[in-house]
Amino acid sequence: MxxxxxxxxxxxxxxxxxxxxxxxxxxxxxxxxxxxxxxxxxxxxxxxxxxxxxxxxxxxxxxxxxxxxxxxxxxxxxxxxxxxxxxxxxxxxxxxxxxxxxxxxxxxxxxxxxxxxxxxxxxxxxxxxxxxxxxxxxxxxxxxxxxxxxxxxxxxxxxxxxxxxxxxxxxxxxxxxxxxxxxxxxxxxxxxxxxxxxxxxxxxxxxxxxxxxxxxxxxxxxxxxxxxxxxxxxxxxxxxxxxxxxxxxxxxxxxxxxxxxxxxxxxxxxxxxxxxxxxxxxxxxxxxxxxxxxxxxxxxxxxxxxxxxxxxxxxxxxxxxxxxxxxxxxxxxxxxxxxxxxxxxxxxxxDIKLKQSYESTLVKTSYDVSIISLLCTIIVLIGFCLRRHLLKTSPIHKYTFIFAGLQMIHAIWTISYKTQIKYIMCNVLFISGSVLTALTTRSWAASISIALMISICYSHERARKYFWLYHLFGWLAPMFTTLVIYLQSKVDRSKGEPTLDTEKFGTIQIIASICLLASCIILTSTNLLRIARRTYRLKQNARENRSASFTTNEFQPLINDSNEYDQSQITIQSVSIDKIPLEVHSQLLRHAVLVGFLNINAFVCISVLSWSVLTKNRDGVYYELQFLDTVLLHGQGIITFLVFSLDADVLLPISRKF
Structure with a gap:
């Protein structure tokens, strides 16, 4: 050995x-x-x-x-x-x-x-x-x-x-x-x-x-x-x-x-x-x-x-x-x-103890995962483009399309950084772009959760009215955070650049990222809870409706959540939910699943960053979490692909086209 x-x-x-x-x-x-x-x-x-x-x-x-x-x-x-x-x-x-x-x-x-x-x-x-x-x-x-x-x-x-x-x-x-x-x-x-x-x-x-x-x-x-x-x-x-x-x-x-x-x-x-x-x-x-x-x-x-x-x-x-x-x-x-x-x-x-060896392994892993993620996001984007009626009918699909595009940009940026690092003159600016794309994917996941909550709990029409809110948080929050990190790093440049990737801009990057990620986690978790409660209430009303008119519904499938959702929308008169195609309703769940996965991704990231601030003692669990955070961050496109293609929702229209 x-x-x-x-x-x-x-x-x-x-x-x-x-x-x-x-x-x-x-x-x-x-x-x-x-x-x-x-x-x-x-x-x-x-x-x-x-x-x-x-x-x-x-x-x-x-x-x-x-x-x-x-x-x-x-x-x-x-x-x-x-x-x-x-x-x-x-x-x-x-x-x-x-x-x-x-x-x-x-x-x-x-x-x-x-x-x-x-x-x-x-x-x-x-x-x-x-x-x-x-x-x-x-x-x-x-x-x-x-x-x-x-x-x-x-x-x-x-x-x-x-x-x-x-x-x-x-x-x-x-x-x-x-x-x-x-x-x-x-x-x-x-x-x-x-x-x-x-x-x-x-x-x-x-x-x-x-x-x-x-x-x-x-x-x-x-x-x-x-x-x-x-x-x-x-x-x-x-x-x-x-x-x-x-x-x-x-x-x-x-x-x-x-x-x-x-x-x-x-x-x-x-x-x-x-x-x-x-x-x-x-x-x-x-x-x-x-x-x-x-x-x-x-x-x-x-x-x-x-x-x-x-x-x-x-x-x-x-x-x-x-x-x-x-x-x-x-x-x-x-x-x-x-x-x-x-x-x-x-x-x-x-028994590899040198930080340089660990960092090179981390960079290589992010590069490999980004290549796979890039291919996955391209497939997802092609699938969305071939189903334009979903982009027009549901605002959620439009925002997810933007989110998948951001994932593709983040993957391209990571690949470019790995292949062109020796020839980039403005290395700090390039790293700032990497931080910006990473934070933007986090904030847009929270924006999608807000749009999804408004669509399910209120109506798609109301979700369209608040389009400015999703763009405001999705774009402005990461831009402001990155600007603060960059300006503060210029002041602290004389202290030297730390070795680990999570600390390229020092403590200010960690603290600012933690604040943004914590906001995203709180927003996303709150929205998912509201979605879960709303869906459960709708299903309960649908069951009561079916029990009241059993003879009318006895030939319906035993488990058909899409139909339950449609029926519950009709029975609840206190909330005006506009009628949209059944296909859109069946797709809303996939967006909730995607947001849930990305919320766990943000939680792992905030755990790694918090550990970096609180203590300098880093054992195998810390490196495990950091490695996991790297794979999840650069593999967001893979998660999106899996969520939207497991039942051929993306692959089928592509196969029909070609």
């Missing part, structure tokens, strides 16, 4: 192919689902093969070969504590937020926040990152997985069954003691009959019988079945993602988004702290603890497991929609987070 010059390329050569392989297979499954190449029967058969044959074979085969005397049980205990903490916290928050209390929601949300996609997605990435430094880390996945499967998930299943009994109690007025005993028996039966639980116990038992080595006959039988798991599970994950975004509403998306943030951001941080508390230093150094904490943080960034769908009763359409949507959002968010985490572990593993 002394020669580190070629090691980054070696790790990247394993990491990037593993990531591309995983997400490519997911994409193939998604396309197959979108094109209806597989029926529901095929999908059910595939899921049963994965859960009853492939995954149990993987678990059994690897547990038999595990050398338990070399396992760090402190690390396993840390994972258990972190998972249990997040599980209980999510259940409590769900109970507080849901009125009336819904035990099924508490159980499902707790599973979504604590159970990771361990085997199909995380295992190949861990093997790629740690194949050279810690090849034994991959085996921990087989010991971690039973924590959720055997201990936590049964508790959630019990909560789901309790809610079913409570619903039955409303119909039958009373539930006997016998039914309560049947409930407990059913939960234990489900646990004891679970193939994964059975193979976990058998793997531990036969580990002793076979002396930690699987016989050749069994190995030849189980190996092909185990090898089929990864590709089929990833394909099935993509298959379950197909077509789900057409049936979303704001409240559902916000719920899933909060759960995903708990899973992908809060859980890794909690797990890292638990590891530092329990895993003791060896030989008087913290190297072992730091390695385990990095491994735990990377593991914590894994998205929600696809098996969460199997815990939801088929009769509960609302919870099934939340579970399937959670898989989509969690998987999409986990992609860049896992890339960033793996890159930072790469730096830690190589």
């Amino acid at each position: 002394n020669d580190t010059s070629g090691a980054p390329l070696a790790i990247d050569s394993d990491l990037y192919p593993a990531l591309i392989q995983c997400f490519f297979i997911i994409g193939v499954g998604y396309v197959a689902g979108q094109l209806n190449l597989l029926t529901n029967t095929h999908s059910t058969g595939l899921s049963r093969y994965i859960s009853n044959f492939a995954l149990p074979a993987v678990v059994f085969k690897n547990l038999v070969d595990v050398q338990f005397e070399r396992v760090s049980w402190e690390f396993i205990a840390s994972v258990f504590i972190a998972k249990a903490f997040v599980f209980v916290l999510t259940a409590i928050l769900s109970g507080i937020g849901e009125r009336p209390i819904n035990f099924a929601s508490m159980g499902l949300y707790a599973i979504m926040a604590s159970q990771s996609n361990d085997f199909a997605l995380m295992l190949p990435i861990i093997d790629a990152v740690y194949k050279q430094s810690h090849p034994d880390y991959g085996r921990y996945i087989y010991l971690i997985a039973p924590i959720s499967l055997v201990i936590l998930n049964p508790i959630a299943l019990l909560l789901i069954e309790i809610q079913k009994r409570l619903d039955d109690q409303k119909k039958h007025s009373k539930i006997s003691l016998w039914h309560r005993c049947q409930l407990i028996r059913k939960v234990f039966n489900n646990i004891s009959r679970n193939p994964i639980v059975i193979c976990t116990l058998l793997g531990v038992i036969f580990n002793r019988i076979f002396h930690q080595h699987l016989p050749n006959i069994l190995e030849h039988i189980l190996t092909p079945i185990a090898q089929s798991f990864s590709s089929t599970a990833l394909f099935y994950l993509g298959l379950t993602m197909a077509g789900k975004l057409r049936r979303l509403h704001t409240r559902l998306v916000i719920t899933v988004f909060i759960i995903s943030m708990i899973k992908l951001i809060m859980f890794p941080l909690v797990l890292r702290e638990a590891i530092f508390l329990l895993v003791k230093p060896t030989n008087g150094t913290l190297n072992n603890t730091i390695d385990y904490s990095n491994f735990g943080f990377l593991y914590g960034t894994a998205p929600t497991a696809p098996s969460v769908i199997f815990y939801v009763p088929e009769s509960n359409a609302a919870l099934r929609a939340i579970a399937s949507t959670g898989l989509i959002i969690s998987t999409l968010l986990a992609g860049p987070i896992m890339v960033v985490s793996a890159k930072m572990i790469n730096l830690r593993t190589l």
